[in-house]
Amino acid sequence: MKIATWNINSLTVRLPQVLDWLAANPVDVLCLQELKLSDDKFPLMELAAAGYQSAVFGQKTYNGVAILSRAAARNVVKNIEGFSDEQSRVIAGTLDMPGGEVRVVNAYFVNGQSPGSDKFAYKMKWLTGLRAWLQGELLAHPNLVLVGDFNITADDRDTFDPEGLRETIHHTTEERLHFQALVSLGLTDAFRMFEQPEKSYSWWDYREFAFRRNRGMRIDYILVSDALKPKVVSCVIDKLPRKNERPSDHVPVVVDLDLP
């Protein structure tokens, strides 16, 4: 069973690239972030024609998340239960596989702008809310994956300039402690379960030829629960779509689980 996550930075612009990518990478589940469109503008039909059902939590202009899957997700939850949020950042659903059910939580974490800002304070509250909710989700669903754009570099390996960017947004101790707190719930960064190339990133700025110079960050993650950890076969970042015309600034991350 393959599950992918991809921040596509406007599904309106990137739908053809999503369809192309799915044709070349027929994953079971694709979690999207930053749809930047409302539910009524979501291309349900085009994706259904490609063989995917969609659970959608859209928002005009900003945010918006969706879970695409071969068979429709059930028990769909939008946003963090117990945390009031104006923004569409989380969608969760259960997928039934022959080998058992998997709870997929797809999240577009708050950016946070800069430490000390109101947006950073919102990020911290949001992270606390997410963790509290996930604690219960993990009890209810032992087979759980938390995927998405975390907007945090987990450690110094995950950024092109760990010294120069120390304690700046995505690199603060506070954010990294929140990442570790998620791990402490019983979640594992699937990418780091395997030997990986040095300087592996999932996002590169559009400016200053950042992709060509590999000045990026790994901020898109797939975290697996303890029950799923022994089933992880591989986890890779697919950099190819960053070479597309009009690419997203993020690329897909894919996990392969040994679940029939």
Added chain:
DNA sequence: ATGACGGTGTGGCACCGA
């Protein structure tokens, strides 16, 4: 460097992202 690039909105630029 209060920049760069790219997406969205009801725009002629501002705001946001990371």
